[in-house]
Amino acid sequence: MIKIYRNIIILSAVFLFATIVSCDKDEKEDIPPTVYNPTTYNMEVPQGFPTNLNIPDDNPITEEGVKLGRYLFYDGRLSGRDEEDSLMSCATCHLQSAAFEIGENHPKYPDGHPHGLNGKETPHFPLPLFNLIWNNEGYLWNGFISKENTNLGIPSYGIPAEPQYHLTNIESLVWMGIVAEHEINGTIEMTEQMIRSIDMYPALFEAAFGDKQINIDRISKSIAQFIRTIVSSNSKFDKYLRGETNLSPAESRGLVLFQTEEGADCFHCHGSAGNPLMTTHLFYNNAKDNVFNDPRDRYGVTGNEIDRGAYKATTLRNIEHTGPYMHDGRFKTLDEVIDFYSEGLVYSEYAHPLMEKLRPPYGKGAELNPPQKADLKAFLLSLTDETLLTEEKYSNPF
Numbered sequence: 036m037i038k039i040y041r042n043i044i045i046l047s048a049v050f051l052f053a054t055i056v057s058c059d060k061d062e063k064e065d066i067p068p069t070v071y072n073p074t075t076y077n078m079e080v081p082q083g084f085p086t087n088l089n090i091p092d093d094n095p096i097t098e099e100g101v102k103l104g105r106y107l108f109y110d111g112r113l114s115g116r117d118e119e120d121s122l123m124s125c126a127t128c129h130l131q132s133a134a135f136e137i138g139e140n141h142p143k144y145p146d147g148h149p150h151g152l153n154g155k156e157t158p159h160f161p162l163p164l165f166n167l168i169w170n171n172e173g174y175l176w177n178g179f180i181s182k183e184n185t186n187l188g189i190p191s192y193g194i195p196a197e198p199q200y201h202l203t204n205i206e207s208l209v210w211m212g213i214v215a216e217h218e219i220n221g222t223i224e225m226t227e228q229m230i231r232s233i234d235m236y237p238a239l240f241e242a243a244f245g246d247k248q249i250n251i252d253r254i255s256k257s258i259a260q261f262i263r264t265i266v267s268s269n270s271k272f273d274k275y276l277r278g279e280t281n282l283s284p285a286e287s288r289g290l291v292l293f294q295t296e297e298g299a300d301c302f303h304c305h306g307s308a309g310n311p312l313m314t315t316h317l318f319y320n321n322a323k324d325n326v327f328n329d330p331r332d333r334y335g336v337t338g339n340e341i342d343r344g345a346y347k348a349t350t351l352r353n354i355e356h357t358g359p360y361m362h363d364g365r366f367k368t369l370d371e372v373i374d375f376y377s378e379g380l381v382y383s384e385y386a387h388p389l390m391e392k393l394r395p396p397y398g399k400g401a402e403l404n405p406p407q408k409a410d411l412k413a414f415l416l417s418l419t420d421e422t423l424l425t426e427e428k429y430s431n432p433f
């Protein structure tokens with residue numbers, strides 16, 4: 036009984052206070068209440084691309100969200116620090132000039148292997164950030180971040196099992212990047228505090244989310260929105276598919292090698308004219324080794340024995356710019372990769388059955404002669420999309 040009375044008194048007090056405040060406001064300023072009305076981002080699906088987009092229900096893409104996300108993606112203070120040597124943002128490792136991968140001649144990571152603010156190398160080499168909105172099969176080399184993942188938080192990193200710390204989508208990779216010791220190596224609190232302290236952000240958060248509140252959930256959502264808008268669909272190969280240009284004779288011969296089983300037989304795992312994403316988004320063991328001890332392979336996610344040594348067959352779009360190649364960066368050049376598929380395959384019982392060239396009469400690979408290797412390479416280079424590499428709306432807004 037006493038409790039109820041107390042609650043009524045508190046409620047009345049709140050009501051009275053609210054009335055006083057609102058009267059006060061009405062007298063002072065006559066601004067109409069602003070309605071939160073963000074503009075839906077017009078996400079165009081390029082010709083021939085799938086229409087099944089991976090956008091979580093609770094994070095629709097808006098112009099305002101993308102604008103905010105672009106700033107945060109490029110803001111080194113996302114690290115929660117502002118001294119010159121401890122700035123780190125997503126763009127530190129995901130460079131537009133390298134198709135949002137690490138690229139050659141990176142000022143900090145000349146060998147292409149990035150490390151976090153504490154100097155620890157990332158367990159794998161980076162992945163490019165484009166066309167991710169079409170990936171419904173899981174992110175990262177092993178697909179750990181996927182819609183099926185019901186885990187929350189990472190207790191060993193001090194991240195509690197709360198809904199905003201899900202492990203299901205691009206949003207997750209934002210807060211994970213902040214706390215991962217081999218990346219930003221910070222804390223959620225430091226990042227939130229730093230972003231709150233920067234003058235330009237409250238207004239951008241208000242436009243994107245309806246009020247000025249700044250928290251990790253909104254930081255993650257806006258960066259994820261920006262990343263979902265990054266599309267690569269304007270390579271020479273795209274233009275060829277749209278009937279706007281012809282491939283050169285070498286590129287055409289390379290395409291035939293790429294998408295025939297008698298040829299180099301790449302298309303089963305990496306897409307083709309019928310799948311211009313140039314990835315199936317699926318996981319395979321592509322016969323590089325016969326000993327498997329990386330805890331972060333596909334087996335590390337599924338626990339299925341057949342997934343040992345399996346990784347995502349990443350997109351071959353912009354492959355010219357995304358070396359070093361493979362999850363462990365073992366090949367520095369495309370020529371090395373082509374030599375590997377031509378005569379370097381290693382037998383193991385885990386090699387995927389689609390690695391057809393492991394079987395007799397081949398055994399070691401597609402056995403391409405030098406002109407064929409040059410043709411295959413010419414085709415791979417036709418997958419470079421200069422528009423992506425230079426498009427202003429993806430570039431550093433600062």
Ligand code: HEC
Binds near residue numbers: 126128174176177210
């Ligand atoms: C220190 C370098 C580094 C920084 C900084 C970094 N990343 Fe990454 N990123 C990586 C590496 C390495 C991978 C691949 C990890 C793996 O799969 O093992 C990756 C993978 C990803 C992927 C998965 C792509 C795919 O196709 O599955 C996304 C998304 C991503 N990063 C987003 C971000 C965002 C957002 C930020 C900023 C908060 C960020 N990254 C900061 C190195 C970095």
Ligand code: HEC
Binds near residue numbers: 305346
């Ligand atoms: C059985 C499926 C499969 C086939 C067939 C296949 N690949 Fe791959 N490819 C993969 C997988 C899986 C990876 C990633 C492996 C890793 O990182 O350890 C990969 C990686 C690559 C990479 C490096 C990607 C990067 O971003 O680092 C290139 C380039 C490549 N493949 C080209 C080819 C070419 C060219 C062919 C045909 C000669 C081919 N692949 C055939 C599955 C396949």
